Amino acid sequence: MKQGQVLNERSLQLLKTLVERYIHDGQPVGSRLLAKDSALNLSPATIRNVMADLEDLGLVHSPHTSAGRVPTVSGYRLFVDTLLTVKPLELSELSLLRKSLGDTGNVNEVIGIASKLLSEVSHMAGVVTLPKRELVSLRHIEFLPLANTRVLAIFVTNEQEVHNKIIHTARQFSASELQQAANYLNSIYAGRSLAAVRAQVIKELRDTQEKMNKEMLEAVQIASLALDENNAKEDYVLSGETNLMGFSELADMERLKQLFDAFTQKRGIIHLLDQCLSAEGVQIFIGEESGYHAFERCSLVTKSYTIDDEVVGVLGVIGPTRMAYEKVIPFVDVTAKLLSAALNPKSSSPS
């Protein structure tokens, strides 16, 4: 509608202060306030003209005729992508993070702590996916006979984690047979990644049946059952969901129920978090960008974390669209680095 050069320096500056202001006090911000708040020395009338332009561009929006302006999703997007000036972490927060994420053995415990930290420091909800099991190494495997042809398979990964699964074997095995199979598998496969073990097991089952003796073959067959693909259930640890109940923009019970239902369903959220696995740096989903209805008024700030320089999971903060991105982004960033450090036994501390 308007001619050419609309998004000049000045309008961007105004958008920036508008978003900052709105994030700060949650009220639609009007032209007078914005005139004072921006250091531009413009009259409210001028501001109004610029606002009309921004509204044409879909960056801001008026709840009704005589309310101020509120950023739209595109407005937020532009803001976080190009206008935002991140604030460094408070020293007290940083030291809390460092202290809490000091190496404390058990992986699940560390993940839980990280999730709790994310929620407590941000005062929103924190989420951390469990590390992808594919990439961790097998340490020890053990089989116990149950009733009939069922066998309890226990495997220990990565020095700390214990997983178990009940499998149904073709025939009944005795305890000593199973012991033997486990011994064989441990001697061959211990120390290699689960994915590698699975691949190798499947390969052996295909190729070399004739060359193996009966015991080995059976061991491999059992292993193939135990390592069945769909073990690798992804999951996450969520903390501080209840913090979200404090935000007025989520006060609608209907919406809140949908959000919490999504949390317990897990499916959608996991899918969303998976999209962040491959991304570099901090990733942000604003409002409906996520494609999930339940997240309509929420934003998600995430970053992947690593074990042995391999991306294995994602962590992040879930909160209302109107959140203090300039603080949350560096916070998530640092937390991801510290978690990675905590999970890498012999790592150097992050820069």
Add this chain to the structure above:
Amino acid sequence: MKQGQVLNERSLQLLKTLVERYIHDGQPVGSRLLAKDSALNLSPATIRNVMADLEDLGLVHSPHTSAGRVPTVSGYRLFVDTLLTVKPLELSELSLLRKSLGDTGNVNEVIGIASKLLSEVSHMAGVVTLPKRELVSLRHIEFLPLANTRVLAIFVTNEQEVHNKIIHTARQFSASELQQAANYLNSIYAGRSLAAVRAQVIKELRDTQEKMNKEMLEAVQIASLALDENNAKEDYVLSGETNLMGFSELADMERLKQLFDAFTQKRGIIHLLDQCLSAEGVQIFIGEESGYHAFERCSLVTKSYTIDDEVVGVLGVIGPTRMAYEKVIPFVDVTAKLLSAALNPKSSSPS
């Protein structure tokens, strides 16, 4: 204030219909409605007199002068204790329960299913405590050396469940030493209850140190670490919390947050559920009776469940005080029986 005989047959009958009516449609019930609803053929004026008596006794309460009456906690209590006529389960519900709680191996899975059933059938929240570990028997124990003096202890109980714990031993043990210790422990203790094993281990540590050889002694020492008392963290599986968001009496965000915080804290709820362990039959906490502020507007209907005729856990339904007790009570009752049956390998079906 009033003279003698106030709680006669008729006033009880009226209280009963009042509570039923209020539970049904959530509105304070007035004298006219109550006059029609009760089969007593009394005029509204008479009803009003009775109501005044009931109010004096603290059984009902008027939100304001010209509203009808609402049952108080004592009113509910009297209702569920002596007035309630329970309704048998719908056949469709019963068959759903039977089908879903057919024996499906893994204990944790069954517990999860039970919790979900409780919430889905009742349309409120369902909760099931994990079985007390004390009473299950040890099937197999296993130790794996970690870095330094840390050892990963894995024990399998009750045919299905795998627990693990990281312990810190006095000195570093090799894999074969640990293997030997595990072998010794398995040969001696497998099949006995965890509590018994712990007691025996402690006793041996005290009494018979000189009689044992070094390996056995060390095995027992490690076992004592692994079976340390405070392993036995109680926990529960909660389902359908979000159902509670639908109830208008819990619509206050502040209150709701407190309730959900209590759910994640777990401490208070576990304490509450523990009180039901010893009780016979279905136990009910109405509103503030529980002593927990967060439960002010909620009721809890519970019953214990058993393994091998031994009470090991509690299950129940959490909902608003205004719930259909006459349906929930038999439902919880039956679910507890079916869960007990599902957890008893060789049980007969409940009567």
Add this chain to the structure above:
DNA sequence: CCTGGCACTCCCTTGATGAGAGTGCTAAAT
């Protein structure tokens, strides 16, 4: 002891009113 009648109380909705905030537009000023 029950009942009809009646005055009374309280809630809730409706509609009117006015203040406050902020906009859009136009015309003047720079």
Add this chain to the structure above:
DNA sequence: ATTTAGCACTCTCATCAAGGGAGTGCCAGG
């Protein structure tokens, strides 16, 4: 051509009064 001042307009929100509705408490009569 851009910025500004001025002004009419719109919309929200809080307040208030009025009226209907529901239900009570009490009293007097059956």
